[in-house]
Amino acid sequence: MRRNRDFTRRMVWKGLRDGLPIGLGYFAVAFSLGITARGAGVSPLQGWVASILNHASAGEYALYALIGAHAAVWETAAVIFVTNMRYLLMSAALSQKMDPKAGFLRRLGTGFCITDEIFGLAVAHPGAVSCTYLWTAFILADLMWAGGTLCGILAGNVLPPDVVTALSVAIYGMFLAIIIPSARKNRVLCGLILVAFACSFAFGLLLPSLSEGMRTIILTVGLSAGAALLFPLKDEDGKEAKA
Amino acid sequence: MSSSEIWITILVGAGVSLLVRALPLTLIRRPIKNRFIRSFLFYVPYATLAVMTFPAMIDAAAHPAAGIAALAAGAAAAWFGLGLFPVAIITCAVEFLAGLIPV
Numbered sequence A: 001m002r003r004n005r006d007f008t009r010r011m012v013w014k015g016l017r018d019g020l021p022i023g024l025g026y027f028a029v030a031f032s033l034g035i036t037a038r039g040a041g042v043s044p045l046q047g048w049v050a051s052i053l054n055h056a057s058a059g060e061y062a063l064y065a066l067i068g069a070h071a072a073v074w075e076t077a078a079v080i081f082v083t084n085m086r087y088l089l090m091s092a093a094l095s096q097k098m099d100p101k102a103g104f105l106r107r108l109g110t111g112f113c114i115t116d117e118i119f120g121l122a123v124a125h126p127g128a129v130s131c132t133y134l135w136t137a138f139i140l141a142d143l144m145w146a147g148g149t150l151c152g153i154l155a156g157n158v159l160p161p162d163v164v165t166a167l168s169v170a171i172y173g174m175f176l177a178i179i180i181p182s183a184r185k186n187r188v189l190c191g192l193i194l195v196a197f198a199c200s201f202a203f204g205l206l207l208p209s210l211s212e213g214m215r216t217i218i219l220t221v222g223l224s225a226g227a228a229l230l231f232p233l234k235d236e237d238g239k240e241a242k243a
Numbered sequence B: 001m002s003s004s005e006i007w008i009t010i011l012v013g014a015g016v017s018l019l020v021r022a023l024p025l026t027l028i029r030r031p032i033k034n035r036f037i038r039s040f041l042f043y044v045p046y047a048t049l050a051v052m053t054f055p056a057m058i059d060a061a062a063h064p065a066a067g068i069a070a071l072a073a074g075a076a077a078a079w080f081g082l083g084l085f086p087v088a089i090i091t092c093a094v095e096f097l098a099g100l101i102p103v
Helices: A002-039 A044-054 A057-068 A073-083 A086-095 A104-113 A116-124 A131-155 A161-168 A170-185 A187-206 A212-230 A235-242 B003-027 B035-053 B056-060 B064-079 B084-100
Strands: none
Touching (some): A002 A044, A002 A057, A002 A131, A057 A170, A057 B003, A073 B035, A086 B003, A104 A131, A170 A187, A170 B064, A170 B084, A212 B035
16 A cells, blocks of 8 residues: 555656646747637636647647637537547557556546647656556646636737737747658658648638638648558558657 | 637537547557558648648738748757747747838
8 A cells, every 4th residue: 555655656746747847838838829819709717718628739729710710619629620630549549558457537537638748758658657647747737738828818918919929920830849850750741741731822822711620621631641542651650650 | 709609619629629539548449450540640630730830820920921931940940859849939039020020
């Protein structure tokens, strides 16, 4: 019993230590998201709740953009599904690292924790995932994420417009930081990203009536399916995808 | 959008996010074998993020040239291995400085 409690305490400590730097980065990016949310008419409480529950940069950006565009609820659901689709892959990968005895609630709770960075921690943790470790890191990081959103919504009108505009591109900087390093290592991804840029630009010019959300869904599904047909993964790539 | 419509949208979004995150973890107990599905899932994040970044990033900037400068600076910083936080700061700084130059 005593050894168990020591182990728990160690995992909580490790979770706090690894969650803090993640949370600091989250705070800054969420601040920029809060500015987007404010522009869409989202209240501070709504933004805080949305951030606690969604905690996904791309998915939440899409959420606020669609609220701002008065999109239909089904369209929002579809876009969030597509923008968060990468979590399907991460969740599938984590299912291989769960204690096989873990029950439904434990799996549900671990799934709720998944973000790009928390997933990274889970993968880096040797052996089966420690839920105590993961949840501690997640709760700290998620609170800082929601705090950032809240501050962004509250402070958006205090800051000069030049600064607000500059902060609003932070989220795109984070997207670049996720996709570019992989593009450097993988020529197919590099090509896919450039084609996606070009198609997104062309769709905006040629089909201006198509909503941003629909454009994201159509291009993501179309381009990913095309890439999967033309350049199916080898087994080694599958392992790389998990890393 | 009214406040209650925003709440509904937020809760639907949260529900979808939870499903996407938790379904495979609760259902799949063995590795995915299908090569097409694995490949498709591997490419999805890159395609989505790329589509959402461009040209939206250019539109969000003070003027297109500032957006392009921030995109180039952010892409270069990410290429050379800087993390999420530094890249985000660099894009903001470049947009801010380039935005001050009248076009």
